[in-house]
Amino acid sequence: MHRDQSPLRARSAPHPVPPLLLEVDEMLDEFTRQAVQAEFRFDPAMPAVITVEFLVERGPGPVWRIGRELLHRGLTAMSGSGDVRMWPTLPGERPSSWLLLESPEVEALFELPTAELAQWLDATYRIAPAETEMDGLDWDGFLLGLLGGPAVPGE
Secondary structure, three states: OOOOOOOOOEOOOOOOOOOEEEEEEEEOOOOOEEEEEEEEEEOOOOOOEEEEEEEOOOOOOOEEEEEHHHHHHHOOOOEEEOOEEEEEOOOOOOOEEEEEEEOOOOEEEEEEEHHHHHHHHHHHHHHOOHHHOOOOEOHHHHHHHHOOOOOOOOO
16 A cells, blocks of 8 residues: 555444554665564554554654555465565564565655564454454545535535
């Protein structure tokens, strides 16, 4: 999912899952890493999407909205295409996954610790199972937004 916000919104919001703050490594080049904090947020009103904000010292950090399923699958296998891709690293000291984010303005590769992210994602699936992600979406409102608002009678 691209970092632009989707107009789809659910009609109700059940129990929240606290945000997950992870220290991730941004790969600046082949040999240079920079520690960055990333905050993963889950909104039960939009359960198919995880908001990830990369926290920076000054000013607002970049925010990406990433499909929850893409993140979940990327813990164990290649997942995603286009703007966002995720896949597990080679076996090593600590289990981790690569997260590649691309847009016309930026390309960034991060290494994420998988154990904490997997536990947190599991908690989101307990609140909103995968098969219920589309339940409660306001499709009428979404379609009206796509078509430019309410229809004028008689036209």
